[in-house]
Amino acid sequence: MTAQRFARAAVMVEPRQDLVLREYPVPHAPPGGAVVRVTCCTICRSDLHTWRGLRPAPTPIILGHEIVGTIAELGPGLARDVRDQPLAVGDRVTWTLHSACGKCRYCVEFRLPMKCRSLRKYGHDSCQAPPHLRGGLAEYCQIDAGTSLLKLPPGLPDFAAAPANCAAATAAAAWEAAELKSGDSVLIQGAGALGCYAAALAAHAGCRRVVVVDVNARRLQFIRRFGATDCIDASNAAVDAVAAIKELTEGLGVDAALEVAGDPAIIETGLLSLRTGGRYIELGCSFPGARATIDMSIVLWKLLTVRGVHNYDVRHLITAVDALHEAQDRFPLGDVVGASFGLEEVNAALRAAHEGTAMRVAVIP
Numbered sequence: 506m507t508a509q510r511f512a513r514a515a516v517m518v519e520p521r522q523d524l525v526l527r528e529y530p531v532p533h534a535p536p537g538g539a540v541v542r543v544t545c546c547t548i549c550r551s552d553l554h555t556w557r558g559l560r561p562a563p564t565p566i567i568l569g570h571e572i573v574g575t576i577a578e579l580g581p582g583l584a585r586d587v588r589d590q591p592l593a594v595g596d597r598v599t600w601t602l603h604s605a606c607g608k609c610r611y612c613v614e615f616r617l618p619m620k621c622r623s624l625r626k627y628g629h630d631s632c633q634a635p636p637h638l639r640g641g642l643a644e645y646c647q648i649d650a651g652t653s654l655l656k657l658p659p660g661l662p663d664f665a666a667a668p669a670n671c672a673a674a675t676a677a678a679a680w681e682a683a684e685l686k687s688g689d690s691v692l693i694q695g696a697g698a699l700g701c702y703a704a705a706l707a708a709h710a711g712c713r714r715v716v717v718v719d720v721n722a723r724r725l726q727f728i729r730r731f732g733a734t735d736c737i738d739a740s741n742a743a744v745d746a747v748a749a750i751k752e753l754t755e756g757l758g759v760d761a762a763l764e765v766a767g768d769p770a771i772i773e774t775g776l777l778s779l780r781t782g783g784r785y786i787e788l789g790c791s792f793p794g795a796r797a798t799i800d801m802s803i804v805l806w807k808l809l810t811v812r813g814v815h816n817y818d819v820r821h822l823i824t825a826v827d828a829l830h831e832a833q834d835r836f837p838l839g840d841v842v843g844a845s846f847g848l849e850e851v852n853a854a855l856r857a858a859h860e861g862t863a864m865r866v867a868v869i870p
């Protein structure tokens with residue numbers, strides 16, 4: 506019998522407090538699942554929201570869901586990834602941020618597995634009970650049955666791949682909801698990580714105009730390198746963003762607009778910037794209390810579609826990873842991660858992520 510292995514994990518005992526390092530036994534891979542040695546976890550804005558107590562989470566908890574790792578153990582019944590590629594110990598993988606039952610009406614009939622009635626999300630559950638290790642800020646992570654694993658192409662570095670498992674995949678889900686195609690024009694409200702991936706996907710797919718509005722000149726400068734064709738600095742009160750967008754689109758307005766800033770006050774501007782028949786995709790306001798006052802006659806008269814996007818399905822993760830792989834020479838994907846820290850420096854990592862000088866901060870456990 507081999508000795509029980511232990512893994513270090515950074516545990517949030519209470520919001521707004523420093524994480525503490527704890528050790529947990531490394532579980533064996535469950536049937537249909539796996540155990541992964543985490544090689545990189547990038548800190549998502551929603552991790553910061555939980556850490557800052559802005560959204561409820563069970564404690565103690567191991568945060569982190571933008572994860573890349575290598576397979577340490579495969580459970581019985583798991584032999585292939587979502588593309589039907591064979592899986593083996595040592596393979597570098599990422600996986601959907603949720604596990605789903607595959608049987609409930611959300612999974613089967615509504616095709617919304619991200620809303621499965623037995624949904625579990627990595628980095629969202631208490632780590633009090635076994636298997637403990639279900640978050641990215643730890644040396645190992647247990648993958649449950651019902652999670653879609655995706656083998657990563659060797660040419661795509663961890664830094665570029667980790668944010669695919671949330672930001673880029675969510676941007677891909679928004680892309681699909683927006684029904685965008687080559688030659689279209691799109692407005693992206695917000696130049697953070699979601700905005701950068703949305704811009705890159707739009708540019709990669711051949712959108713004619715990728716217009717970005719933000720109040721931060723540095724971010725607007727950065728997103729130009731991700732395919733933004735036109736940047737509007739909304740911090741300048743003299744700028745009429747809607748008029749500027751109309752001018753860029755022959756007076757029509759954009760085909761689709763994506764709200765990725767998490768600011769309900771900008772939604773009406775987005776609706777006014779759309780052409781008749783356009784699509785408005787809301788994916789930034791992922792917190793309670795995001796109230797907006799909207800003149801609904803804009804939606805009615807312009808025959809607009811307004812859709813919400815929250816998390817994603819496995820096809821969006823595949824789209825994101827493929828697009829990042831194909832476009833990695835075109836866009837500075839590695840620059841999304843501005844700093845990296847070891848697990849023992851996790852509190853410095855959280856503070857750096859909170860300061861927001863980089864799009865993403867990585868923890869290398």
Ligand SMILES: [Zn+2]
Pocket residue numbers: 605606607608609610611612613618621622623
């Ligand atoms: Zn289900």
Ligand SMILES: [Zn+2]
Pocket residue numbers: 549550551552570671672
């Ligand atoms: Zn996230």
